Amino acid sequence: MIRTTRKKYSLKAKEARLGWLFVLPALIGFSIFTFGAIIRSLYYSFTDWDLLTKPKFVGLKNYIDIFTNDKYFYQYMGNTLFFVITLVPIVLVFSLLLAVLINKKSKGLSSKIYRVILFLPSITSTIAVSMVWMWIFNPNMGLINNILGLFGLKGPNWLNDPSWAKPALVIMRVWQMSGYYMIMFLTGLQTIPGGLYEAAKIDGANKAQSFFRITIPMLANTTFAVVIMLVVEAFNMFESIFIMTSGGPLGSTSTMMYYIYEKSFIEYKMGYASALSWIFFIIIFIITLIQYKFRNEREGE
Amino acid sequence: MKEKVNNLKSNRHKFGMSYRNKTTNRIYHILMILLSIIMVYPFLWSLFSSFKPVSELYSGNPLNFIPQNPTIENYERLFEILPFDRMLLNSIFLSVVIPIGMIVVSSITAYALARLDFKGKNVIFILLIAVMMVPSHVTTIPNYKTIIDLNLTNSYWALFLTSVFTATNSFNIFFFRQYFLTIPKDLENAAVIDGCSKFRVFLQIIMPNSKPAIATTAILSFRSVWNQFLFPMLVISDYDKLPLTVGLKYLKEWEPNWAVLLAGSSLSIVPIVIIYLIFQKYFLQSNLTSGFGGT
Numbered sequence: 001m002i003r004t005t006r007k008k009y010s011l012k013a014k015e016a017r018l019g020w021l022f023v024l025p026a027l028i029g030f031s032i033f034t035f036g037a038i039i040r041s042l043y044y045s046f047t048d049w050d051l052l053t054k055p056k057f058v059g060l061k062n063y064i065d066i067f068t069n070d071k072y073f074y075q076y077m078g079n080t081l082f083f084v085i086t087l088v089p090i091v092l093v094f095s096l097l098l099a100v101l102i103n104k105k106s107k108g109l110s111s112k113i114y115r116v117i118l119f120l121p122s123i124t125s126t127i128a129v130s131m132v133w134m135w136i137f138n139p140n141m142g143l144i145n146n147i148l149g150l151f152g153l154k155g156p157n158w159l160n161d162p163s164w165a166k167p168a169l170v171i172m173r174v175w176q177m178s179g180y181y182m183i184m185f186l187t188g189l190q191t192i193p194g195g196l197y198e199a200a201k202i203d204g205a206n207k208a209q210s211f212f213r214i215t216i217p218m219l220a221n222t223t224f225a226v227v228i229m230l231v232v233e234a235f236n237m238f239e240s241i242f243i244m245t246s247g248g249p250l251g252s253t254s255t256m257m258y259y260i261y262e263k264s265f266i267e268y269k270m271g272y273a274s275a276l277s278w279i280f281f282i283i284i285f286i287i288t289l290i291q292y293k294f295r296n297e298r299e300g301e
Numbered sequence: 302m303k304e305k306v307n308n309l310k311s312n313r314h315k316f317g318m319s320y321r322n323k324t325t326n327r328i329y330h331i332l333m334i335l336l337s338i339i340m341v342y343p344f345l346w347s348l349f350s351s352f353k354p355v356s357e358l359y360s361g362n363p364l365n366f367i368p369q370n371p372t373i374e375n376y377e378r379l380f381e382i383l384p385f386d387r388m389l390l391n392s393i394f395l396s397v398v399i400p401i402g403m404i405v406v407s408s409i410t411a412y413a414l415a416r417l418d419f420k421g422k423n424v425i426f427i428l429l430i431a432v433m434m435v436p437s438h439v440t441t442i443p444n445y446k447t448i449i450d451l452n453l454t455n456s457y458w459a460l461f462l463t464s465v466f467t468a469t470n471s472f473n474i475f476f477f478r479q480y481f482l483t484i485p486k487d488l489e490n491a492a493v494i495d496g497c498s499k500f501r502v503f504l505q506i507i508m509p510n511s512k513p514a515i516a517t518t519a520i521l522s523f524r525s526v527w528n529q530f531l532f533p534m535l536v537i538s539d540y541d542k543l544p545l546t547v548g549l550k551y552l553k554e555w556e557p558n559w560a561v562l563l564a565g566s567s568l569s570i571v572p573i574v575i576i577y578l579i580f581q582k583y584f585l586q587s588n589l590t591s592g593f594g595g596t
């Protein structure tokens with residue numbers, strides 16, 4: 001009796017040891033590069049630091065400066081919100097549309113080919129794709145203005161024009177992002193039982209009615225997941241801007257991510273940049289929370 | 302007689318339907334082909350333009366798809382400016398080795414969290430999940446400093462460590478753990494009775510039964526490493542060590558000739574497209590499982 005409990009006890013201890021042994025590498029690594037990094041970033045945000053000398057503690061100064069004394073913060077936050085407000089609904093509608101079209105004939109070779117092709121832009125690196133699109137948007141030699149020229153239209157200067165640079169980036173991002181979310185919607189669509197549509201048809205519902213009364217409500221969960229991911233992705237726009245506009249012309253396409261990069265790795269104001277990162281993180285976090293709350297309330301109804 | 306008429310009527314009805322179906326079918330395919338062209342055209346256009354001589358690219362009609370006098374001078378110039386062949390190998394090397402590291406660390410951690418009983422397990426799990434929400438821009442500055450302090454600038458260790466021990470991989474831990482929980486315990490118990498150690502159970506039973514999860518993580522990690530840009534740009538300065546994405550950035554800064562830039566972009570797009578076409582099934586699936594998609 002005693003022996004078995006002891007054996008059991010030692011087995012348990014052995015399992016615990018093994019468990020710790022297995023998580024140890026991750027625990028050490030994450031302590032340095034994630035947990036530790038988060039805490040240090042928070043600390044840096046209260047300092048004045050140029051990376052070379054020691055960080056100097058300045059309390060809330062960075063945060064106060066950002067909110068009261070930094071016109072770029074508001075301008076670039078506005079740009080970021082512009083990208084979120086345009087990209088999220090456009091990509092949402094476009095990717096849902098693509099998914100519905102593909103789902104119409106989900107079997108057969110042609111549908112498979114369409115699926116592979118529509119997903120293609122989302123696997124290539126944003127850097128390479130941005131280079132290609134810079135040339136596409138070239139006012140004289142680019143694809144878009146030459147196609148517009150065929151119809152006798154004169155295209156704008158796109159990336160060189162403060163009022164057209166943003167729409168140009170939105171076009172490129174919609175093109176690049178939609179395939180990914182299309183696949184997510186497609187999975188959602190394939191879980192809707194076909195019987196629902198037949199029943200609606202017998203009841204005399206037309207296609208539009210069954211789309212709005214069956215498809216949309218049945219996709220609620222997928223749509224929620226897509227929106228959460230899309231919002232974060234739209235907020236984090238950086239690489240396309242880095243390559244295509246460098247935040248210009250006249251700061252019209254600079255986003256928060258680009259601003260943080262500029263402050264930290266061009267101006268070497270590491271403390272200020274850390275404070276910006278935390279403000280930006282908290283804004284995204286609050287918006288995500290609001291989305292969850294909004295969904296829970298709707299589910300309560 | 303009446304029956305015949307009815308038959309005819311229904312037949313005509315059928316013909317009408319199929320005719321209508323055919324038209325909608327045709328419209329459907331035209332629309333889909335149009336969309337497909339929009340999605341592929343930029344790639345093909347860039348690829349074909351990269352074989353145009355400079356004069357043709359700048360003064361020819363951009364809508365001419367096929368180069369009139371194809372040339373490889375743009376590619377020759379490309380390799381003169383930067384070691385693009387080397388960078389291509391670097392990108393491939395990094396996108397294979399780093400994901401392997403990510404999978405080894407995340408799967409063994411996930412196994413302990415899913416199947417072994419030890420104190421503090423839940424706290425560790427919650428901590429690892431919580432950091433998934435922290436965006437990478439928060440950790441970039443401190444990690445850059447850490448890499449400098451560890452003297453790892455210009456070393457692939459910098460990229461390896463910051464990929465394996467940050468939020469992307471904590472998602473993999475979460476993903477593997479959820480997957481391991483669905484594997485029936487009986488499978489393991491039989492092996493344990495046979496005297497297998499837990500580590501061997503993990504290697505010989507859990508991992509072989511998790512191939513779909515491994516494929517998903519491998520593809521997602523491959524994609525994220527292949528597209529990595531900011532951190533490699535910050536910590537790697539040797540041109541021979543750069544991945545393609547960062548190489549393109551330098552190319553863009555130094556080379557004013559767009560024919561060469563398009564050659565560089567094409568060279569970095571084509572390999573991943575080939576890999577994608579070979580493994581497209583897994584790419585499309587990995588998206589489904591990762592995005593919390595489904596219902």
